[in-house]
Amino acid sequence: MxxxxxxxxxxxxxxxxxxxxxxxxxxxxxxxxxxxxxxxxxxxxxxxxxxxxxxxxxxxxxxxxxxxxxxxxxxxxxxxxxxxxxxxxxxxxxxxxxxxxxxxxxxxxxxxxxxxxxxxxxxxxxxxxxxxxxxLDYSYSTNIQSWLKLNEAFVGNNALEQFLTFLNTDVPLEQDSVKSFRKILAAFRKVRGEFDPSKPKHRALYFYGLSVFGYVLSQIIYSIRNIVDFDADAKAFEKALKYYIWGGKDSFDLRNKLQHFQVAQSVLDGELKLKNWEGFIELCRNLMDSPSEIPKCVHPLREFCFQQIVDKNSGKDKHLKLAIEKSNRIRQFSSFMSSYLIGAADLPKDLNEYLDESFSTALQ
The missing domain is CATH 3.40.1350.10 (Trna Endonuclease; Chain: A, domain 1)
Structure with a gap:
């Protein structure tokens, strides 16, 4: 038990x-x-x-x-x-x-x-x-059995079991959303070799991780929107985002110096950057159009997770369809976040195709 x-x-x-x-x-x-x-x-x-x-x-x-x-x-x-x-x-x-x-x-x-x-x-x-x-038991998330099956799915796979524990423990209690964001990227990269998109339970874990990623990213985008001017040019926006995501200029400068101490400068591509940095800049600009829509992505993504590991239910599928249809940003923003995450963590690209397929199926 x-x-x-x-x-x-x-x-x-x-x-x-x-x-x-x-x-x-x-x-x-x-x-x-x-x-x-x-x-x-x-x-x-x-x-x-x-x-x-x-x-x-x-x-x-x-x-x-x-x-x-x-x-x-x-x-x-x-x-x-x-x-x-x-x-x-x-x-x-x-x-x-x-x-x-x-x-x-x-x-x-x-x-x-x-x-x-x-x-x-x-x-x-x-x-x-x-x-x-x-x-009412109107969705996959309202039934505790869905959560039980998600936890049971990775018993015996120590890496993915620890990854799921990280998503459920470290992320919700972390006060610094930027720190949490960097930790999620590192955690995904650590287990990227474990993901097999052909396995439903692995797709489930990816969708669940993406939903948690959306929760953290929504905090960041809300904050950026309140900090950076909407009319800021590309260079000013990138500089502000760079310092913000690394915890300020002093923290960035220190990390940048440490990077060059640890690795020969000849193999470094300039200053310290997140992997898929250009993709992150584009992601932030796209999400800033409507930051209040980002949290709305969390529930459908989690429902996609549970759909992979529990029996289908037509009533719950209908509820999911209605939830997605409330905003055309849900599918768009989820796709943006998934594309960035896969590039940043070197995850199998097939996962993005399965996400798109899940949305198409849900909206039929």
């Missing part, structure tokens, strides 16, 4: 709450030490579910969902735990789904520290007041 199998119904409720409230859900998010001081990475606790939402400023809102309460732990003590995790991870709010009701005094006290105590029935009623779709 995998770790996701515990408190499965409560985790599905957390997933659905995130989806109906336009948050991006992540399951089983491991919380690591602030700085690791040994050779072994340490998981200090875990978050059962985490919902993230990108605002128009590029900043994110993070909501913790805790789906287990030890019999020896009172609800208010669990709330204190959640408040500590919130502060440590810079999250904004927490929901604890209990097996039994908490007393009104505990619920009121917990709200003072940004934590909401609900039993399952109370949480379901609260979630349904946000959207009547909460109780």
């Amino acid at each position: 995998g770790k996701l199998d515990k408190d499965i119904h409560q985790k599905e409720m957390a997933l659905r709450f995130c989806l109906v409230n336009e948050m991006i859900p992540f399951l089983e998010v491991n919380v690591q030490n602030y700085r690791e001081l040994s050779d072994t990475l340490t998981v200090i606790t875990d978050i059962d579910a985490l919902g993230v939402q990108v605002g128009s400023s590029g900043l994110t809102r993070r909501v913790i969902f805790d789906c287990k309460t030890l019999k020896s732990t009172s609800p208010i003590n669990r709330a204190f735990w959640a408040a500590g995790v919130m502060k440590f991870t810079n999250c904004d709010e927490a929901f604890i789904i209990l097996s039994k009701k908490a007393g009104e005094a505990h619920r009121l006290s917990s709200k003072q520290i940004g934590v909401h105590l609900f039993d399952q029935s109370q949480f379901a009623s609260y979630a349904e007041s946000c959207s009547i779709d909460f109780r």
Whole structure:
């Protein structure tokens, strides 16, 4: 039994709450030490579910969902735990789904520290007041079995299993979107030899990774839009983007010098650059036309992921079609992001063809 199998119904409720409230859900998010001081990475606790939402400023809102309460732990003590995790991870709010009701005094006290105590029935009623779709299994993402199958698909393949853990743990808790962006590129490059586009589960992992990439990129594009003038010429735009993506001019200069210390200058092509740099510049300019459309790509891409590994469902396929038809930017922007990512990480180009095929099939 995998770790996701515990408190499965409560985790599905957390997933659905995130989806109906336009948050991006992540399951089983491991919380690591602030700085690791040994050779072994340490998981200090875990978050059962985490919902993230990108605002128009590029900043994110993070909501913790805790789906287990030890019999020896009172609800208010669990709330204190959640408040500590919130502060440590810079999250904004927490929901604890209990097996039994908490007393009104505990619920009121917990709200003072940004934590909401609900039993399952109370949480379901609260979630349904946000959207009547909460109780419906209307998409592949609303069914916990889809998430279970994604995790189970890579048991035994250590490289891809670690890659999936990275997507679910490091990315949603990372505060610096630029750092997260660079780490995603490095992670994709590290496992690029593992991807076989002919295998459905490998396509599933790529689509899931692309959806997470879209989440991170949306933060970056929102920020760039608020920093760089729309009428900036190509040279000024590239310079600002270069310094931004490397953490500022000082950081860029330091990394550039280190690069030349480590590799003979004769084999370097000028200054430090991301792989497929020209493609990244073009990608940013294209996405800046409508940054609010980027987060809308995340859900369809994740649905394509689950379509590869679970049985098809006509009702869920219809919902996916309607979601894609809401904006012609979804397919366009997803294709832009995929083309850049494949070039930057040296992934098999067939993956882009499968993405295009998935969109065509979904819109039939």
